[in-house]
Amino acid sequence: MLDGLELALCVFDEADRALLWNRTFLRFFPEHEGHVHVGEPYADNLRRFYRARLRPEEMGALERFVAEGVLRHRGQQRPFVFKHRGVELRAASLPLPGIGRARMWKVENRAEAASVAPAPSLVDGAERFRWLDHVADGVAITHPDGSIVWANDSFADLYGFAQRAAAIGLTFVDVYRSAWQGDLDADEERLYASGLEVLGEHLRYAGAPFEVPLPRERWSRVVEQSGPDGLRFFTHLDVTTMKHQQELLRIAEQRARESAALLELTLERMEQGVIMVNADGVVEVCNPQAMALLDLPEALMKSRPSFEQVIAYQWARDEFAPASEDLKAFIRAGGVLDRPHAYERQRPDGRVLEVRSVPIHGGGILRTYMDVTQRRRSEERIQHMARHDGLTTLINREAFLERLAEAARPPAGAFHGFAVLFIDLDGFKPINDQHGHHVGDKVLTMVASRLRAAAREGDVVGRMGGDEFAVLQRGACTRANALGLAQRILESVRQDIEVESHRVRVSASIGIAVAAEPGCDPDTLLRQADAAMYTAKARGRNQVQLHES
Numbered sequence: 001m002l003d004g005l006e007l008a009l010c011v012f013d014e015a016d017r018a019l020l021w022n023r024t025f026l027r028f029f030p031e032h033e034g035h036v037h038v039g040e041p042y043a044d045n046l047r048r049f050y051r052a053r054l055r056p057e058e059m060g061a062l063e064r065f066v067a068e069g070v071l072r073h074r075g076q077q078r079p080f081v082f083k084h085r086g087v088e089l090r091a092a093s094l095p096l097p098g099i100g101r102a103r104m105w106k107v108e109n110r111a112e113a114a115s116v117a118p119a120p121s122l123v124d125g126a127e128r129f130r131w132l133d134h135v136a137d138g139v140a141i142t143h144p145d146g147s148i149v150w151a152n153d154s155f156a157d158l159y160g161f162a163q164r165a166a167a168i169g170l171t172f173v174d175v176y177r178s179a180w181q182g183d184l185d186a187d188e189e190r191l192y193a194s195g196l197e198v199l200g201e202h203l204r205y206a207g208a209p210f211e212v213p214l215p216r217e218r219w220s221r222v223v224e225q226s227g228p229d230g231l232r233f234f235t236h237l238d239v240t241t242m243k244h245q246q247e248l249l250r251i252a253e254q255r256a257r258e259s260a261a262l263l264e265l266t267l268e269r270m271e272q273g274v275i276m277v278n279a280d281g282v283v284e285v286c287n288p289q290a291m292a293l294l295d296l297p298e299a300l301m302k303s304r305p306s307f308e309q310v311i312a313y314q315w316a317r318d319e320f321a322p323a324s325e326d327l328k329a330f331i332r333a334g335g336v337l338d339r340p341h342a343y344e345r346q347r348p349d350g351r352v353l354e355v356r357s358v359p360i361h362g363g364g365i366l367r368t369y370m371d372v373t374q375r376r377r378s379e380e381r382i383q384h385m386a387r388h389d390g391l392t393t394l395i396n397r398e399a400f401l402e403r404l405a406e407a408a409r410p411p412a413g414a415f416h417g418f419a420v421l422f423i424d425l426d427g428f429k430p431i432n433d434q435h436g437h438h439v440g441d442k443v444l445t446m447v448a449s450r451l452r453a454a455a456r457e458g459d460v461v462g463r464m465g466g467d468e469f470a471v472l473q474r475g476a477c478t479r480a481n482a483l484g485l486a487q488r489i490l491e492s493v494r495q496d497i498e499v500e501s502h503r504v505r506v507s508a509s510i511g512i513a514v515a516a517e518p519g520c521d522p523d524t525l526l527r528q529a530d531a532a533m534y535t536a537k538a539r540g541r542n543q544v545q546l547h548e549s
């Protein structure tokens, strides 16, 4: 039936998708023949239309025309005439509540167009503009003198009229004043005044759309179009949500700017070096500390290099030379993991860096670099102090026991027997008593170096406390070997010691326990050696006693 009409028709749903069209439509717009289909977005339809119509030099603006056309399609309220394929067409758009919108085109007949009716009265206006009742936006039509001759319900709602008839005869300034009537606080007064100013300005120089504030933080956008016979059509769109969104966006942008500035400041002031690699592998952030800690040139880092380029730069300068083989392999493979991780590495200049990485949600990594050289040195010092005797620098009792435990349980097949020599000085107390503690200290230090000299490399010498020492003799250890070392120690300890013009002498009593089998208990061994030492003391000092099992 529709095909028989002289009117071209195309109906779209609320999402601007084509629902149906008639033959006349394809006759007027043959470029759509065979292309248009149900569900096709209006934008696609328009694109085809413009492709058939635009001159090559206009093609660059195609998408803009399409976007504007879609907006017109949604907002169009009055017919307009255009020429297509040499024919003048009058296009009209009609909202279809619950369905969407119909577009209609008919061949413009100039004779008919010439006989447009004179300015409508409110009554025939009501009839003529009845279809505007279904438009969601507020619509008001004014006489050339500015008084409203017709308005729809949406207009009345927007400006707070109970009935649209109340707006008839008023100017839009009157309507605006009435919308703001009542007690206003200072902020509202300011908004109202600004709205009046905008209104006066725009109504005088009609044309561009403008926005006016309304009570209760609402906003209206007013778009004016000139109609026939001096009539002016105003659409009043409630743009409150959009304005609020714009405001939120503005606040969010401001916050983002502030937090970006804050972030930059923080990054600059941070003690740590920070590098951020984005999802594309580009180093987006590299703070001054990172450049300094890693000796990275500013020019390279400001050029937004890829992380790979930075690593290549470092390889070329032997940055990773002191790193372990495992770490080198990891860096060679890209140096990135998809989970948080940390490692330490030494730089060629000896500094130790702690490198921590966390993956960024959505791709990329954030890496921090901290110079932990001092921390590591202090830790090493503390650890050394905890395991060594401050006076003689020999390892202390705890460390000696650990070494003993290691020797007692070596890896399978690596046990070759060992011996523990427990050494206690004889007649040490009188040295302290006669010459003072500081001389005693020197004697202890001297004995320590004599023990070190007597022992072989690989043996362990420790100070067990006071004037007690111990030696862990390792490797193919037999009783004879142990006795040999003990004799060498006796010999060297009893040599004269010269301290501050004093010549002093001490001797040693030595007890020996030999571990011939693996798995023996280190404490028991030490106790046995200690007990044997006491036997040596009891037998007259300056001698060696083997523990007999």
Ligand SMILES: Nc1nc2c(ncn2[C@@H]2O[C@H](COP(=O)(O)OP(=O)(O)OP(=O)(O)O)[C@@H](O)[C@H]2O)c(=O)[nH]1
Binding pocket: 391, 424, 425, 426, 427, 428, 429, 430, 432, 436, 437, 438, 439, 440, 441, 444, 465, 466, 467
């Ligand atoms: N100067 C000095 N003396 C210490 C130190 N530690 C312990 N002593 C002293 O070393 C002495 C050890 O005592 P003893 O083993 O009874 O002295 P000794 O004269 O060697 O006696 P015997 O072992 O029986 O021969 C004590 O007088 C402690 O005060 C130290 O670090 N420096």
